[in-house]
Every structure is written in structure tokens, then in C-alpha cells.
Amino acid sequence: MSSNKNVALVQEDKDAPISSQKPFRSSIPVPNVQEMVRSDPLLVPKRYIRNEEDMPKEAHICHHLSSEIPVIDFSLLSKGHQEELNKLDLACKEWGFFQMVNHGVAPEVMQGMKDAADKFFELPLEEKNKIAMPSDHTQGYGHVHVLSEEQILDWSDRLILVLYPHRNRKPEVWPPTPFKEAIEIYTSEVRKVAQELLGSLSSIMGMDKDVLLGLHQELVQVLSVGYYPSCSMPDKVLGLSPHSDMDTITILMQDDNLTGLQVKRDGNWAPVKPIPNAFIVNIGDVIEVWSNGRYKSIEHRVVTNESKARLSHASFFFPHEDAEIEPFHQMVLKSPRSLQIYKKVRYGDYLKESMKMRFYGKERIEYAKIGS
Numbered sequence: 001m002s003s004n005k006n007v008a009l010v011q012e013d014k015d016a017p018i019s020s021q022k023p024f025r026s027s028i029p030v031p032n033v034q035e036m037v038r039s040d041p042l043l044v045p046k047r048y049i050r051n052e053e054d055m056p057k058e059a060h061i062c063h064h065l066s067s068e069i070p071v072i073d074f075s076l077l078s079k080g081h082q083e084e085l086n087k088l089d090l091a092c093k094e095w096g097f098f099q100m101v102n103h104g105v106a107p108e109v110m111q112g113m114k115d116a117a118d119k120f121f122e123l124p125l126e127e128k129n130k131i132a133m134p135s136d137h138t139q140g141y142g143h144v145h146v147l148s149e150e151q152i153l154d155w156s157d158r159l160i161l162v163l164y165p166h167r168n169r170k171p172e173v174w175p176p177t178p179f180k181e182a183i184e185i186y187t188s189e190v191r192k193v194a195q196e197l198l199g200s201l202s203s204i205m206g207m208d209k210d211v212l213l214g215l216h217q218e219l220v221q222v223l224s225v226g227y228y229p230s231c232s233m234p235d236k237v238l239g240l241s242p243h244s245d246m247d248t249i250t251i252l253m254q255d256d257n258l259t260g261l262q263v264k265r266d267g268n269w270a271p272v273k274p275i276p277n278a279f280i281v282n283i284g285d286v287i288e289v290w291s292n293g294r295y296k297s298i299e300h301r302v303v304t305n306e307s308k309a310r311l312s313h314a315s316f317f318f319p320h321e322d323a324e325i326e327p328f329h330q331m332v333l334k335s336p337r338s339l340q341i342y343k344k345v346r347y348g349d350y351l352k353e354s355m356k357m358r359f360y361g362k363e364r365i366e367y368a369k370i371g372s
């Protein structure tokens, strides 16, 4: 693991607000992967080759587990069906991941977003670079989480935009119409789903539906459209390093025909096979803390393939930086020996500490553990 060190070589601006303007820390510049593949489809520079233990080896991929990833019916959840709420509880406890069907977002809205994103990523590099991520924040087209020259790089490029709050938007790095419109329509629909889902999560944690959303103070929303080019050596690289999400929940729209996302399960990896038009939802670190570890923010990663590029659309939902995150009393009581595992953290501090660390595995949540 020597070349993926937990070090930050970039200068840190200690006084800069960690606000949602900086959902991630500024990255050092790295090559555009799509362009690299376009100019030489066989080239895989050394910087992308994983250490032995991270290479996506077939022996560690449990295809049979894909069908066990829970499927939750959102329409039943929002009607308060107890059986579906029990399924949600189990899914968050056992998997931290589930597919969500009947979420109410129209297929045309989803397709509109996918088509517009496809068109954007097909544009020549100089066109896409008109909205390139600048060095002083992390919105726009580029890369995030690259903290050192030694870091092993992900086989992907992405477009990252803050949607809410509006005051944190950076209009200068938004793509032009019609992609812009597709983003507005799609993300506002996903926001409604997220708010409703927070209601269900609030219920299964023994609270009134609106409590969890209220505790966010402001529901910060970030979109990350990931482009994972094909790779001539898919068993040597990763599209995205293993990580857990540091948000409350993530709602992902993936390609209906390509599997790339894998979820960690008992030390192995379960591919998330797309169900057409379903969303994939995962629990982030914030819910893990609030639930005192009952619900898990599970590690996941993205693998590439030899023949096709894959696009994914991740919507991250975060609390306001001033929100205080602490295990709910009733969740502590439900824990083995009623032991509280996590302490109270201000979310902005959690983000700040997390971003000093490498984007890898589940190490970042250690900061919120009692005794750390």
C-alpha cells in the first residue's frame, strides 16, 4: 500500500470555509483518461496500475451475491408500509446498499439526463474544458481526490456540480443548455426522492418522518457524473478506488446495460447488476454515525471493462456544515451492550478531517469514533 499514502502534499488553506462550495478537496491536475484512451486505446500508464491487493481479480468477485442485494419499493415506503420499512431497515443494516424501484422519477427524465451527459462526454476535449474544474474549488469537469503525485489514479473523469444551496453554485462551470436543463430537471426530481427517503430513514430510526431532514439544517446536494472509459487492462485498474461515501445518502443512476459498481461484502466484491430504471441507494457515513453503526456506510468501487465506456450519475446529499451529528439515543440503546461507538461531530469538521485523508476504504469515519 506504499504508493497510496495517507498524505496530503497539496497546500491546505486552513482558513477557507469548508462550506459545501468545497464538497471535496482540490485535486492536483492529472491527465484526462478519456483522451488518453482515445489517442492510444492500449496504453495504461503505470500511475493507474493498482497494487496487487486492489486489482479486481475474478476470484474476489462474487457474482452470485448480485441477486441478493435488496430491492426496495419506494412507492410502498412512502405510503409507510411497515413490511417495506422493515426491508429498508434490514437493507441498511446488512448491506448499506439497495436498489430502489417505483421511485416515481419518469423514465424520460432519467433518459434525458443520460442522453445529455452522453453528448457532453462525446464532445472534443477543448469543448469540455471550457467548464474545466479550476484549481481553487472542486466543481466542473475534471478529477477529485488526487492529493499526491504518488497516488494510484482512477480510470475515470467526472463532472461535479453543487446543486443546493443555490448560493454555492458555480455557474461558470455549468455545461450549456440543453445539458444544463436536463441537469436541473433530473436533480430536482432526485431531490424529492431523497427527501422522502430521509423520511423513511427517520421512521426506521424511531423518529417522526421530518426529524432527519430537519437535522440537516439544509439539504446540500451535489451531482457527480462519472465517465469510465474502456480499458485494455481492466484487471489491473479501477474506475474508482474503494471508498465509503461521506454524505447522508447517495442516489445513483447507472447505465442500464453495463455493470461496473461493486459493493464490498465479507472481504469480497458483489457487482451491482442494473435493474432498468432503478436507482441504487447507499447509506453514507452520516447515517452510520446517527444510527450508531446499525446502518452501514459500505465500501464500494468501480471496475472497468475492455469494450465499453460507462457513465454513472451520483447524487450526494449532505447536512449543512454546522449540523451536529451524533448517534441517536434510541439507536445506542439498540446497540450491543448499549455501547455508543461514535461521538458528536460537527459535520463541517468531519468533512474537513476526511478531506485530509486519502480517498480510500473506510478510514475516514475513524475520526468520528469515540476514543479517536
Ligand SMILES: O=C(O)CCC(=O)C(=O)O
Binding pocket: 224, 226, 240, 245, 252, 254, 260, 261, 300, 302, 312, 313, 314
Ligand atoms: O459510478 C459509480 O457507479 C459509483 C460512483 C461512486 O461511488 C461515487 O461517486 O462515490
Ligand SMILES: [Fe+2]
Binding pocket: 243, 244, 245, 250, 300
Ligand atoms: Fe461512492
